[in-house]
Amino acid sequence: MLKKYFLILSLIIGILLVYGFTDSGQVKKGDKHPKVDWEIGCQECHKDATPEVYVKWEASRHGEVNFGCYICHGDGQEVFYKKGKDDRCEGCHSTQAEDMKKTKNKSCFNCHNGHSLKFHN
Amino acid sequence: MSINRREFLKRSALVAAAAAIGVDSILGNTIKTIDKTGEAGTLQTKGSVAWHKSVCRLCGVGCGVMLGVKDGKPFGIKGDSENTINKGLLCVKGFYLHKMITAKNRLLYPMIRKNGKLERASWEEALNLVASKFKEIKEKHGPDALAFYGSGQAETEETYIANKLFKGHIGTNNVEGNPRLCMASAVGGYTTTFGADEPVGTYDDIDHSDLFLLIGSNTAEAHPVIYDRIVSRKKKNPATKVIIIDPRKTPTNKIADLHLQVIPGYDLAIMNAIAKILIDENLVDEQFIKESVNFSDGTNPITYDDYKKFLGKFTPEYAAEKSGVDAKDIIKAARMFGESQAAMTMWTMGVNQRVAGVFLNNLIHNIHLLTGKLGKPGSDSFSLTGQPNACGGVREGGGLSHLLPGHRVIANEQHRKEIAAIWNVPPDAIKPEPGKHTMAMFDAVAKGEIKGIYIMCTNPAQSLPNLNKYLKGMEDAFMVVAESFHPTETSKLAHVVLPASFWGEKEGVYGCTERRSQHMVKALNPPGEAKWDADILIEIATRMGYGKNFEHYTSAESIWNEYLKTTKGKDMDLTGATYARLRKLRGLTWPVPNENHPGTWHRFTEGDPMLPKEKAAGKRMYFYTKPDGKAVVFARPDKGPEEPVSAEYPYVLTTGRILEQWHTMTMTGQVPELLRAAPKPYAEINPEDAKKLGVSNKELIKVTTKRGSLKVEARVIDRPRKGTIFMPFHWPESLTNILTIDAVDAGSKEPEFKICAAKIERA
Amino acid sequence: MIIASMIVKTMLGKAEEVTLKLNKLPNISTHGIYKEDNIIVVIEAEKEEELESFAKYMSSEINDVLGVYPTFISADSE
Numbered sequence: 001m002l003k004k005y006f007l008i009l010s011l012i013i014g015i016l017l018v019y020g021f022t023d024s025g026q027v028k029k030g031d032k033h034p035k036v037d038w039e040i041g042c043q044e045c046h047k048d049a050t051p052e053v054y055v056k057w058e059a060s061r062h063g064e065v066n067f068g069c070y071i072c073h074g075d076g077q078e079v080f081y082k083k084g085k086d087d088r089c090e091g092c093h094s095t096q097a098e099d100m101k102k103t104k105n106k107s108c109f110n111c112h113n114g115h116s117l118k119f120h121n
Numbered sequence: 122m123s124i125n126r127r128e129f130l131k132r133s134a135l136v137a138a139a140a141a142i143g144v145d146s147i148l149g150n151t152i153k154t155i156d157k158t159g160e161a162g163t164l165q166t167k168g169s170v171a172w173h174k175s176v177c178r179l180c181g182v183g184c185g186v187m188l189g190v191k192d193g194k195p196f197g198i199k200g201d202s203e204n205t206i207n208k209g210l211l212c213v214k215g216f217y218l219h220k221m222i223t224a225k226n227r228l229l230y231p232m233i234r235k236n237g238k239l240e241r242a243s244w245e246e247a248l249n250l251v252a253s254k255f256k257e258i259k260e261k262h263g264p265d266a267l268a269f270y271g272s273g274q275a276e277t278e279e280t281y282i283a284n285k286l287f288k289g290h291i292g293t294n295n296v297e298g299n300p301r302l303c304m305a306s307a308v309g310g311y312t313t314t315f316g317a318d319e320p321v322g323t324y325d326d327i328d329h330s331d332l333f334l335l336i337g338s339n340t341a342e343a344h345p346v347i348y349d350r351i352v353s354r355k356k357k358n359p360a361t362k363v364i365i366i367d368p369r370k371t372p373t374n375k376i377a378d379l380h381l382q383v384i385p386g387y388d389l390a391i392m393n394a395i396a397k398i399l400i401d402e403n404l405v406d407e408q409f410i411k412e413s414v415n416f417s418d419g420t421n422p423i424t425y426d427d428y429k430k431f432l433g434k435f436t437p438e439y440a441a442e443k444s445g446v447d448a449k450d451i452i453k454a455a456r457m458f459g460e461s462q463a464a465m466t467m468w469t470m471g472v473n474q475r476v477a478g479v480f481l482n483n484l485i486h487n488i489h490l491l492t493g494k495l496g497k498p499g500s501d502s503f504s505l506t507g508q509p510n511a512c513g514g515v516r517e518g519g520g521l522s523h524l525l526p527g528h529r530v531i532a533n534e535q536h537r538k539e540i541a542a543i544w545n546v547p548p549d550a551i552k553p554e555p556g557k558h559t560m561a562m563f564d565a566v567a568k569g570e571i572k573g574i575y576i577m578c579t580n581p582a583q584s585l586p587n588l589n590k591y592l593k594g595m596e597d598a599f600m601v602v603a604e605s606f607h608p609t610e611t612s613k614l615a616h617v618v619l620p621a622s623f624w625g626e627k628e629g630v631y632g633c634t635e636r637r638s639q640h641m642v643k644a645l646n647p648p649g650e651a652k653w654d655a656d657i658l659i660e661i662a663t664r665m666g667y668g669k670n671f672e673h674y675t676s677a678e679s680i681w682n683e684y685l686k687t688t689k690g691k692d693m694d695l696t697g698a699t700y701a702r703l704r705k706l707r708g709l710t711w712p713v714p715n716e717n718h719p720g721t722w723h724r725f726t727e728g729d730p731m732l733p734k735e736k737a738a739g740k741r742m743y744f745y746t747k748p749d750g751k752a753v754v755f756a757r758p759d760k761g762p763e764e765p766v767s768a769e770y771p772y773v774l775t776t777g778r779i780l781e782q783w784h785t786m787t788m789t790g791q792v793p794e795l796l797r798a799a800p801k802p803y804a805e806i807n808p809e810d811a812k813k814l815g816v817s818n819k820e821l822i823k824v825t826t827k828r829g830s831l832k833v834e835a836r837v838i839d840r841p842r843k844g845t846i847f848m849p850f851h852w853p854e855s856l857t858n859i860l861t862i863d864a865v866d867a868g869s870k871e872p873e874f875k876i877c878a879a880k881i882e883r884a
Numbered sequence: 885m886i887i888a889s890m891i892v893k894t895m896l897g898k899a900e901e902v903t904l905k906l907n908k909l910p911n912i913s914t915h916g917i918y919k920e921d922n923i924i925v926v927i928e929a930e931k932e933e934e935l936e937s938f939a940k941y942m943s944s945e946i947n948d949v950l951g952v953y954p955t956f957i958s959a960d961s962e
């Protein structure tokens with residue numbers, strides 16, 4: 001009886017361990033992006049999936065120079081941030097980031113819309 | 122006083138002090154601290170980031186980049202806000218440089234092919250094998266059975282050492298580099314027209330220009346930060362106009378006022394037609410022509426009247442018929458150009474990668490010479506360079522089979538003597554005949570005439586045209602590949618693979634498009650057993666018995682200092698660009714003849730320190746690199762493509778790049794975010810063509826040329842001109858270059874990647 | 885209450901010695917040595933006289949100081 005218990009217990013633990021480790025091929029950082037057809041680029045899908053956001057981005061300075069979604073949100077599979085993170089702005093906008101430190105604002109997005117980049121809009 | 126206010130004031134006090142001495146952030150520097158107990162420490166080890174000034178590893182713009190290092194590892198990238206080129210901005214590729222440094226496919230140890238497989242080896246074994254095999258080949262078959270193929274992405278110091286080893290010591294002029302595949306036609310244009318290579322002006326002209334003529338350049342994707350400067354200029358001065366001549370609509374069209382969407386290969390007629398209109402409508406600068414311009418038909422000098430007669434056939438209607446563009450648009454473009462106060466023409470691969478590349482370069486310079494739009498703010502015929510150090514290392518450093526350092530040529534005996542003296546070799550050590558140019562070189566490899574080849578920092582097994590012809594030869598030869606990443610298409614075929622230090626792991630200089638030489642810092646140690654390319658070459662030189670002339674190099678600076686000697690007194694004098702200055706400044710634009718000189722904006726005119734004042738007296742511009750100080754306007758015929766379309770192959774295949782990827786993806790292909798932008802290979806098809814073929818978006822199509830066939834996903838989009846398809850060449854799993862043609866320009870020997878004939882079928 | 889910051893520039897190589905001396909003073913805090921010979925110093929003084937005595941101390945007692953460059957001062961009359 002005890003033997004049977006142990007057998008089942010180790011089986012369950014074994015299964016859990018296997019499941020726990022199978023997904024570790026990916027270095028997952030941040031949030032989880034819904035599973036989609038990863039064969040197409042972000043813009044291509046989001047043009048239809050989230051048109052309001054896409055239109056705002058396309059009209060912005062970032063859209064003008066084709067700075068894609070991945071710059072702020074990561075690639076989706078290995079790294080994904082639902083909300084763009086400030087340190088990703090700093091790469092090109094380090095002067096502004098330094099200036100911001102002199103104000104009370106903690107985040108670029110206090111004033112700038114992430115997609116239209118407009119001030120307070 | 123409440124604690125909050127006090128703390129705030131203390132913070133403000135600290136920030137003010139930090140700002141005063143130019144410290145980026147209190148936590149962001151290599152600083153020493155001593156606390157109250159007298160204990161010394163370094164903030165760096167407690168998790169702060171040290172930012173190092175460097176230059177981007179990728180395209181020829183030369184953006185200033187700060188590499189952040191934390192605990193000895195790459196932490197992040199920031200644009201260098203003090204760099205005048207990009208003022209802190211970056212493009213999406215440069216943004217991820219730090220991820221490329223730590224890519225999973227970094228090569229960590231040497232490998233030697235044993236029993237058909239590449240196996241790990243020690244440096245001793247690998248270096249001894251390379252040196253002994255090269256010696257053996259030289260003794261049995263002569264020095265010309267050896268060759269070196271380098272890169273416009275190698276540091277100037279690395280190319281200098283390779284040049285010295287192969288040309289000065291091994292005794293072969295078979296020293297080439299991948300700028301042969303991209304900039305050779307521009308070099309040909311500049312040297313025939315002006316007598317010396319590289320632009321007359323700099324990026325600063327962008328901020329003063331009223332008209333931009335972009336030919337064969339998708340600036341928005343291929344030189345994004347330059348595009349941004351043009352956009353800023355247009356925003357600041359709304360009267361600024363942009364004209365594009367390109368077979369394809371690209372993201373650059375967003376700012377275009379006029380687009381001449383030419384049939385690929387037939388744009389020379391347009392340039393001659395524009396010249397004719399400028400002359401007919403009196404938009405030329407007769408004074409300038411009299412003072413500073415000669416005319417030539419390519420072989421003999423001709424007169425201004427002869428030239429006008431030559432232009433007689435290039436009416437707008439003729440050019441329109443040849444190029445598939447409206448005659449009135451050609452007239453409009455000519456007038457816009459002629460009537461502008463200041464105009465800049467910029468071009469890149471669409472002009473250079475052609476069998477008529479040098480001719481087209483000459484025709485571009487022609488319209489600037491005829492109108493005198495040169496050597497003054499906002500006016501220049503400004504070639505955009507593709508690679509970060511094609512100018513600095515290869516064009517200036519003499520890393521091609523017909524060149525020597527400091528803008529010298531192999532064919533000139535005096536030049537050979539001067540360089541031999543600096544290299545400390547006998548005056549006749551350098552062979553008087555130029556070596557084989559790239560395509561001839563790889564042809565010789567394919568035929569077994571060249572038995573040993575050293576490839577540094579480039580990937581010819583993906584980037585050469587008509588690939589299938591050359592791959593077997595590379596596999597059969599004793600091919601040594603020095604590379605930071607493995608596998609690449611080339612390293613896969615190598616006999617010996619040597620791990621090289623990557624960007625950020627080595628000190629050196631890059632010279633970009635605008636003649637600016639900039640210093641890159643060594644901020645990290647290379648991983649595994651990787652070594653600096655210059656050290657690898659010096660090791661090989663030593664083991665081949667040439668150590669005497671290489672053992673005195675103690676650092677990158679010592680190599681640079683020797684190189685500077687080759688530039689003294691030349692039109693590209695770099696004597697004042699010492700490491701001490703380059704470390705502090707954001708680069709210097711040559712000529713910079715002494716350490717007090719700030720660098721030069723416009724060449725061949727007042728302000729150019731090399732200008733011979735007495736000879737130039739009274740003239741606005743004096744091209745002192747020509748015997749009589751006059752540049753040359755060439756009467757060039759409108760030569761078409763090598764392989765025009767035919768009944769069997771009715772489409773034009775043109776190849777190129779996308780914003781998010783660099784060349785053969787050895788670096789950018791390691792960044793998941795950049796892959797996300799374009800995960801699969803594709804070909805752009807015009808919607809009308811797609812309809813005719815019955816092809817829908819994302820359907821698999823088969824593209825065939827006389828040289829090969831590829832199945833690829835169709836992207837139906839109104840970008841390529843009807844009858845043309847566009848394929849990026851980035852993906853190793855879909856080698857576009859098996860389709861391209863290896864016909865070369867007669868003058869520059871640059872292949873015509875941009876045009877060949879193809880047929881398309883549904884797959 | 886006066887809060888002031890300044891940069892104390894020392895002779896090359898002497899920054900550490902000077903920092904140790906400064907750390908012994910009351911109301912003075914140092915915040916690192918930058919670019920080899922610049923020390924960032926913050927002083928919190930109750931009265932103006934304290935600033936004066938600090939200045940006197942700097943000029944007479946501490947050698948190897950090339951200069952003191954004030955960068956910030958705030959005072960309120962609370």
